[in-house]
Amino acid sequence: MSEAGSFIDELRALERDAQDAIAGTSDPAALERVRVAFLGRREGRVSRILRQLGGLSPEARPAVGAEANRLKRVLRGALEERERHLARKRPDAGTPAPDLTLPGRLRWTGARHPVTRIVDEICDIFARMGFTRARGPEAETEWYNFVALNTPLDHPAADEQDTLYLKGGGLLRSHTSPVQIRILEEYPPPVRILAPGPAYRRDTWDATHAPAFFQIEGLAVDEGITFVDFKATLSEFARRFWGPGTRVRFRPGYFPFTEPSAEVDVKRRVVRADGSVEETAWLEIMGAGMVDPAVLENVGIDPERYSGWAFGMGPARIAMIKYGITDIRTLYENDIRFLSQFA
């Protein structure tokens, strides 16, 4: 028997052993052991035979080498096929697919306060009409809170807003209107601002009253601003805020710092669950009016040349209307079950 022949016989015997061993495996781990035993780089039986190739005569080497390579190919194919077979036979074998019906990892959902949502919404609408936001102190003087706003302290109008006074001087502003004065003192017309912020009154807490509440002041002062501009701007706002089809009504009202003064009401169109459309009752949404000439004079602006309009709105009340909240105290309890509803 030639050198090559005995080698090839050995390889054939090895092939049979390997085929038997592969066929006898019942799980992927056993199959892997078989692979290592036969094809492993160091200790595999095929590798050991191949390492002896070096001792062969140059004539014998090609035939044995070819046979060894064929053997490797055949065994790899057999291993792969067996692997597929085992995988088919044992579907629960290996890592199971994740059950993606389970919930994922969540984060807490943050939310702006409902009143902030309303304030932002209002400021955004007015921003598109050229308004910027302004701010003033919450502790104020009688001059800014009353007198400069044409409200003499000895007039019953000063009673309408029962004011909280501070020891050592000053008071808590009873409305955001003092910002009108502060801004007009600092900036020349044209002025188009919105001033959101807290205001304070000597009210005890109940379902509709709070001693601290948010207000938004609006102010426009320029040459040639008229009652028609006033109506137009606020009507435009109301339709954008309350939705198309909203009707807006201006009624005469009274504020010492506006003349003419107006109460602004809206009547909304509400789509019911069954798809029908219904109009609400008239809702009072703001007090407003043309800036009183005395206010302009108090800040050194010539009322014969300049005119303007102003409004005050309560975003808490609007939030209550819009979101169906019945008790204003809910807005200040900061119950997370409430706050998280506005995410």
Added chain:
Amino acid sequence: MNVSRRWLQAVAPGLDLAAGEIAARLAMRGAPVEGITDLAAEIGGVVIGRVERVRRHPNADRLSVCEVDGGNGTVQVVCGAPNVRAGACYPFVPVGAVLPGNVRIKRVRIRGEESRGMLCSARELGLGTDHRGILELSGQFEPGSAFAPAVDLDDHRLDVEVSPNRGDLLSHVGVARELVGEGGLRLADLPGAVEHELTVRSGSGVVDAGGVRVRIDAPRQCWRYMAAVVRGVRIGPSPEWLASRLRAAGAQPINNVVDATNYVLLELGQPLHAFDLAKVGGAEIVVRGARRGEMLQTLDGERRRLDEGMLLICDPEEALAVAGVMGGGDSEIGEGTTDVLLECALFNPTGVRSVRRALGMSTDASYRFERGVDPAGLERAIRRTVSIIVATAGGEPAPILLDACPRPWRAPVVTLRPGRVGQLLGVGFDAGDIVELLEPLGYRCRPSGGAIEVTIPGHRSYDTLREVDLIEEVARVYGYDRFPDSLGAFRPGTVPDDPLLRLHDRLRTTLVGRGFLEAHTTAFAPAEEGEVEVLNPVSAEESHLRSTVLFGLLHAVEHNFARGARDMQLFDMGAVFGVGGSGGLPRETNRLAVAMTGRRRPHHWSAGDLPWDEWELRGLVEELLEVVLPGAYSVEPGTFDSTFFEEGCELMLRAADGSAVGGAGKVRADRVDAPVWAGPVWGLELELGDGAGEKPDPAFRPLPAFPAVERDIALLIPDSLPARQILEFLEERGGRDLVEVSVFDLFRGGDVPGGYRSVGFRLRFQSSRRTLTDAAVDRAVRRLVHRLKEEFGVEPRASAAGSGR
């Protein structure tokens, strides 16, 4: 102001409108109606009952058993009223009928006697507040007939909201004027009332006639004082027409003389007061300021100490009444009164207001004087009152009306330019239009050149004194709804969007994005949480202004703990106050507060919970500081507010100049009322300044062209040395190519000696000019380790760097 529809129609005969339509019209004139009560509907089931016989209840002293004819034969009724008598008629509710308030009358036994129905008091019928006895009707009635028409109750009561500038609307005539105009008004004839021939005798300070004298010693406070005398009256209940009219307007009938004054108050808006002339010493009225320590028992039975200078109506001896506010008990009209002195005066509104405030009482009279009583209406009012008194109480009026008038009223004249009307309203009105709009309200207009001279009527002489006031009248009468609302062009304003509000937006976006809920707390705080005191607080809990925002947020945490919540992340932004600001005001600054507790992410079935801890807090602190003070802050252990945070677990936040801007840490257990199951609460309080210093636009840096090389080193750092110092040393002095330093490990125990911890730093080297070789990087690391040893005395950990624990 309670307005009776019938009364309104009596003074405005052409006003043929239902109550609802009247309300709608008034709303568009600036006097909205808060509510409408149908007076008849409320008592639809009440009939006239005539009491036939009365006997004492056998088992109860205070009860009577009556035989009442309610139209369906006689029934037995048990009655508790002391004034029930046989032969009189009363409102009667038979069994099965309903009283106001939805009370259904049933057949009952009271102390053994059957009662089939109820005789009613005025209050039980919603007609007034009198509950002293059942309502005896004067006149002849058919038993069983409906009660409402019998007492003329086919009426509605409108609750009209009157703004403080419109004192003229505090009367039926005033409200009617708005609806029908001056020309449609007529003072109704009243049963039995006739005009008496009375002559007015005027003087500036003192007047007398017929033995009665009026003297005004305080002409700045009392502008006019008219007095009339009626002698020989018989005090008694008012006739039904008068009583029912008062009741319809929500007033309580008292007696014929007082009712006459109230009638005129409600009809014309002029407060009047009736004195028992016999109680006016010397028959002389002196109007003067109160003396020091003077006392007066007012009609409501209270004995009041008067402040010096308060305006009083007196006789030469003592005070009789607080002018314009309330009468005194001594000179009150009573059953024995025969001669009446009637006061019809005009007081300074601000004087009445300050007295009313000082005494803490408001009456129908003071309410009207404060808002302005028609200075031209006194004579008409006193004449009408005299007529009514004589008609209902008899007597003879003294022929002279006394009129002390130190400050005669002259109608103001205001110039109105039609051009200015158009300039402000945006719609042109010519002079003719304007006159047509104004005159029905009593303004008299006289064109003069291009303008109009407008004479202001007395009833508007308090609030319509300027051109712009008349322009409002033009707009109001024309109708606000008739102005177009076409949006015109506008110029952008000069005011920049407020930086603090912009900062609020950015912080809100950051925090809401991280799962925080925005809370709204108020600026009020109890004494221990604030420096600035409120002088007239609503409650002790709200007696001061807060000096931190966090305290209110911790209250919110407690609120939620009490409702079983374990996990929460809250924030709020607002002003805090301290003493010593400028201009006598408190110092006011703006802050952000954050509070969180429990898990920082919701529980997931795949892993354990992740609670908030100091590292989450510190990370959040730096993230927020980056928003507030981009790149210009530092954070270090330290105490910002020792009352909030646990010692040793507090961070001090500083601005670039070193000033403290806030603190953060683990909230002390005694600051939060937490249930046993609650986790620690973490908090932060941060000054926001004025919001200046918005993050500048980023400057682009070219992306690195050469690869980075990383090396890990573990250093043994003694516990006394803050690791931050090593970190900063590496960052600042690690050389140009050391682009990033991070901490990847902290380890104690094992081969690490006591008093030390091993801190693993990951160094990332990268050059913008070449590929760094391993050898070069190793050399750089060795150099750094050496310098750290020199600088801080720290050694590398003996085991291989980065090989784990």
